């Protein structure tokens with residue numbers, strides 16, 4: 001018998017969900033790994049068996065843009081891990097994010113979001129949606145009062161990303177969801193950094209949780225994928241409208257690789273967390289390092305919120321050198337041997353990238369700051385630290 005899930009007594013624990021939930025080997029000849037249903041359509045023995053549109057809610061499969069048995073297994077597992085009724089996979093994190101936002105706005109509406117959200121998400125809100133008469137206001141977002149103050153009569157969506165990109169600032173999920181509920185505003189949260197293991201936005205009152213499954217859920221840097229999770233009523237509309245009409249589905253082969261990634265998600269996250277915590281401590285004590293931006297560190301400026309809404313911390317952080325020039329950041333990054341230079345994260349491999357971040361995202365001042373973003377992979381902590389020590393001497 002599996003252990004009970006501490007978050008939901010009706011579900012098995014996370015490890016069992018990742019390994020077995022949503023699977024039925026009897027349906028596929030007892031195969032322990034579900035097959036890839038790599039087909040666009042499903043056919044029928046006669047016209048009476050054909051149903052149109054079909055393919056949803058227990059109806060016979062019809063067409064892979066509607067539903068696919070391999071993808072559905074990944075959706076069942078991720079919905080269970082996020083404590084949602086239903087999940088829908090998309091062909092990328094951005095397809096998931098744009099679909100979730102589009103499902104929550106109409107012409108004339110207004111969106112509030114933190115200024116530190118993922119760049120392309122911000123671009124979607126600032127340059128794409130205005131074409132359809134949707135406006136956005138960007139705030140620091142750490143203080144729930146700011147959300148209330150930025151609200152207009154036309155605000156239909158509070159969009160959150162916590163911890164946010166590059167500087168990992170957190171928003172209080174429960175408090176922001178509470179304000180939204182009082183005013184009939186939808187809430188959506190990009191939960192990619194924490195993964196479903198370490199943060200449960202839906203349990204804190206958020207309506208839609210979103211992941212770039214390219215990152216930790218996939219975990220092997222071999223797929224681009226996204227997923228949205230929410231209640232049955234909200235997800236039903238999102239699947240029929242943004243899912244089927246915009247059509248940004250996840251390919252069944254990528255869904256099968258996502259399933260392979262999910263099998264090891266709990267042990268990978270533990271290892272990312274353990275090594276990242278060790279390195280964040282060592283980095284914050286290093287003479288060349290001015291600041292470490294990572295919710296798991298000892299001097300976490302939002303420790304109370306971290307304790308309230310995060311069950312763990314993942315492997316993505318940024319550091320600011322005392323010497324905050326592009327040249328110093330590049331010298332350090334170019335000296336690293338065990339960190340590849342690359343912009344994504346969430347895979348098995350350690351990555352480093354110099355990044356210029358508006359200073360207002362950090363402390364409200366002007367200009368830009370050069371940071372180094374580090375993804376702490378699954379390599380040995382000793383090897384990673386030895387590498388960082390040598391590289392930091394070049395700062």
Ligand SMILES: *Cc1c(COP(=O)(O)O)cnc(C)c1O
Pocket residue numbers: 092093094095097118161165190192193212213214215224225226
């Ligand atoms: C990478 C990323 C995304 C976008 O995901 P894709 O799969 O690349 O489309 C969204 N949000 C965050 C926080 C990300 O880091």
